[in-house]
Amino acid sequence: xxxxxxxxxxxxxxxxxxxxxxxxxxxxxxxxxxxxxxxxxxxxxxxxxxxxxxxxxxxxxxxxxxxxxxxxxxxxxxxxxxxxxxxxxxxxxxxxxxxxxxxxxxxxxxxxxxxxxxxxxxxxxxxxxxxxxxxxxxxxxxxxxxxxxxxxxxxxxxxxxxxxxxxxxxxxxxxxxxxxxxxxxxxxxxxxxxxxxxxxxxxxxxxxxxxxxxxxxxxxxxxxxxxxxxxxxxxxxxxxxxxxxxxxxxxxxxxxxxxxxxxxxxxxxxxxxxxxxxxxxxxxxxxxxxxxxxxxxxxxxxxxxxxxxxxxxxxxxxxxxxxxxxxxxxxxxxxxxxxxxxxxxxxxxxxxxxxxxxxxxxxxxxxxxxxxxxxxxxxxxxxxxxxxxxxxxxxxxxxxxxxxxxxxxxxxxxxxxxxxxxxxxxxxxxxxxxxxxxxxxxxxxxxxxxxxx
Amino acid sequence: xxxxxxxxxxxxxxxxxxxxxxxxxxxxxxxxxxxxxxxxxxxxxxxxxxxxxxxxxxxxxxxxxxxxxxxxxxxxxxxxxxxxxxxxxxxxxxxxxxxxxxxxxxxxxxxxxxxxxxxxxxxxxxxxxxxxxxxxxxxxxxxxxxxxxxxxxxxxxxxxxxxxxxxxxxxxxx
Numbered sequence: 001x002x003x004x005x006x007x008x009x010x011x012x013x014x015x016x017x018x019x020x021x022x023x024x025x026x027x028x029x030x031x032x033x034x035x036x037x038x039x040x041x042x043x044x045x046x047x048x049x050x051x052x053x054x055x056x057x058x059x060x061x062x063x064x065x066x067x068x069x070x071x072x073x074x075x076x077x078x079x080x081x082x083x084x085x086x087x088x089x090x091x092x093x094x095x096x097x098x099x100x101x102x103x104x105x106x107x108x109x110x111x112x113x114x115x116x117x118x119x120x121x122x123x124x125x126x127x128x129x130x131x132x133x134x135x136x137x138x139x140x141x142x143x144x145x146x147x148x149x150x151x152x153x154x155x156x157x158x159x160x161x162x163x164x165x166x167x168x169x170x171x172x173x174x175x176x177x178x179x180x181x182x183x184x185x186x187x188x189x190x191x192x193x194x195x196x197x198x199x200x201x202x203x204x205x206x207x208x209x210x211x212x213x214x215x216x217x218x219x220x221x222x223x224x225x226x227x228x229x230x231x232x233x234x235x236x237x238x239x240x241x242x243x244x245x246x247x248x249x250x251x252x253x254x255x256x257x258x259x260x261x262x263x264x265x266x267x268x269x270x271x272x273x274x275x276x277x278x279x280x281x282x283x284x285x286x287x288x289x290x291x292x293x294x295x296x297x298x299x300x301x302x303x304x305x306x307x308x309x310x311x312x313x314x315x316x317x318x319x320x321x322x323x324x325x326x327x328x329x330x331x332x333x334x335x336x337x338x339x340x341x342x343x344x345x346x347x348x349x350x351x352x353x354x355x356x357x358x359x360x361x362x363x364x365x366x367x368x369x370x371x372x373x374x375x376x377x378x379x380x381x382x383x384x385x386x387x388x389x390x391x392x393x394x395x396x397x398x399x400x401x402x403x404x405x406x407x408x409x410x411x412x413x414x415x416x417x418x419x420x421x422x423x424x425x426x427x428x429x430x431x432x433x434x435x436x437x438x439x440x441x442x443x444x445x446x447x448x449x450x451x452x453x
Numbered sequence: 454x455x456x457x458x459x460x461x462x463x464x465x466x467x468x469x470x471x472x473x474x475x476x477x478x479x480x481x482x483x484x485x486x487x488x489x490x491x492x493x494x495x496x497x498x499x500x501x502x503x504x505x506x507x508x509x510x511x512x513x514x515x516x517x518x519x520x521x522x523x524x525x526x527x528x529x530x531x532x533x534x535x536x537x538x539x540x541x542x543x544x545x546x547x548x549x550x551x552x553x554x555x556x557x558x559x560x561x562x563x564x565x566x567x568x569x570x571x572x573x574x575x576x577x578x579x580x581x582x583x584x585x586x587x588x589x590x591x592x593x594x595x596x597x598x599x600x601x602x603x604x605x606x607x608x609x610x611x612x613x614x615x616x617x618x619x620x621x622x623x624x625x626x627x
Contacts, residue, residue: 074482083589084586084587084589085587086548086549086550086586086587086591087549087550087587087591088589088591089589089590089591089592089593091589092589092590117482119480123589124491124495124530124532124603125532125588125589125598125603126589126603127495127600127601127602127603128602128603128604128605158480160480162480162488162491162492163491163492163495164491164530165491165494165495165526165529165530165531165532165533166530166531166532166533166585167529167530167531168586168587179491180488181485181487181488182487182488182489182490182491182516182518182522182526183487183522183526184525184526184529185529185530200482200485241591241592242592243550243591243592243594244550244553244554244591245553245554249591249592249593250592251592283549287548287549287587328591330549330550330553330591332553336553340552341549341552341553344547344548344549344552345548345549348548348549348586348587351586352586354529
């Protein structure tokens with residue numbers, strides 16, 4: 001069983017209150033950090049190897065070190081709590097049950113970056129979590145951990161919670177900043193990056209909830225200790241939101257490097273597939289990452305056991321691999337229809353496209369229509385190539401990664417499940433009544449697909 | 454589809470509401486009060502049930518920005534209703550993980566139970582419903598939320614939906 005750095009005390013009654021949280025060692029990292037030089041905190045985070053937990057996996061310490069520090073200009077830390085990636089619900093869990101961990105991380109991180117005003121941008125639908133955070137902030141302020149001259153250190157910090165308005169795109173950091181400025185969530189053209197010109201044109205760091213929470217154990221135990229957990233460049237622990245057809249859905253904190261088979265089948269984690277069914281496919285890191293058939297998910301194309309790590313899940317590139325992404329883990333059992341699921345995801349991306357870039361605005365709509373006709377028995381054999389063609393014309397041709405995120409699920413579904421799509425065309429009557437089933441996808445032996453889309 | 458609706462009836466915000474606006478605006482640097490737009494629109498919707506164009510004009514006036522700056526934001530984000538809704542709006546997640554555990558059947562059931570199509574309001578004015586995109590509760594689907602506090606209902610079944618609708622109806626009639 002792995003160590004729990006974030007969720008160790010999650011089941012302690014009253015851990016959502018300041019007093020109980022404090023009695024379990026909470027806010028110790030603030031006391032420690034305020035005695036350190038801000039740059040030393042950044043160095044610890046660099047040493048920890050922590051990578052952005054929102055999905056991109058960019059090293060957090062490096063992101064921090066890019067922050068411009070012009071004289072007399074305010075700097076901002078903004079926490080991205082706009083959790084909206086289908087399959088992902090870890091940040092909601094963390095904010096609901098252990099809100100002070102995020103507040104503590106925000107104080108330490110803001111101090112390290114020299115920010116005196118910080119915001120937690122929470123998706124608007126999470127109104128209950130907004131109330132929870134506001135209460136936690138008020139408690140921390142009341143105890144002298146926020147506001148003027150924190151613990152007599154001379155450091156001032158005001159922390160505010162900002163609600164979004166319901167838009168997946170605001171999880172993209174520059175769209176989030178636009179939204180925080182009271183505008184439509186249209187991603188900005190980069191450069192300049194937020195580290196140079198972010199909120200109100202000032203240097204800004206945007207980090208995911210889980211990344212900021214991870215700063216707490218990193219400061220408490222030191223970056224090197226943190227880096228001992230995990231495997232290779234995937235250091236530390238990661239929250240995985242397990243959903244879909246697993247026996248025990250929920251949020252699990254794992255050591256990066258845990259074998260995927262253990263995560264999926266052991267009783268400590270997902271407990272296997274529900275209702276005695278067999279695994280058909282997995283989306284390992286949120287709806288945007290390529291879907292893999294069971295065989296390629298459990299083992300790489302070279303037959304090595306896959307691990308829950310950035311590198312192992314990406315083994316094989318997009319031909320036979322996927323990504324850890326946000327840790328939104330969705331398992332599909334033998335009864336699920338890949339065509340329908342792909343249509344559902346594409347509808348989501350079409351709905352959530354901000355409309356700024358034509359390839360994404362139009363392309364997601366076209367893909368949705370083509371997938372709809374395939375699912376409802378009106379598809380053509382040429383539709384699969386058409387979908388791949390449209391997806392290729394979106395990918396890489398947009399201001400922000402939403403275009404890629406919409407293209408990858410479609411391209412990967414056709415790459416790995418082409419016969420299921422074809423079956424929808426050749427058996428339209430049947431396709432609307434029943435699902436394709438497992439076919440070869442659950443073979444214990446990996447089959448390297450020859451058709452690479 | 455998203456039309457800004459003018460009721461023709463001017464809106465006046467209560468002093469209590471204005472006080473809440475003031476608190477929100479105090480969170481941002483001087484001159485950056487426009488940052489308060491999204492939270493203020495949430496408060497307006499909580500007060501009136503939806504966001505009309507006279508209300509948006511009033512928000513623009515309060516923030517010292519042009520009405521179009523409010524309209525473009527209110528129509529961009531999905532949470533703001535551009536027309537009157539039922540007292541309780543049942544918003545069912547329809548995306549991926551909820552989709553594979555029966556979200557569509559739950560929406561069909563709600564439609565049948567309430568007797569109105571998606572986006573329509575029941576004749577008694579109590580309910581409307583719609584499918585929404587991922588609510589970040591994928592392990593506990595199907596789920597629905599009800600504003601303005603966005604209370605969450607998880608692992609829905611036809612029975613639990615019936616119970617919920619019954620409870621809300623009883624609450625409204627008391």
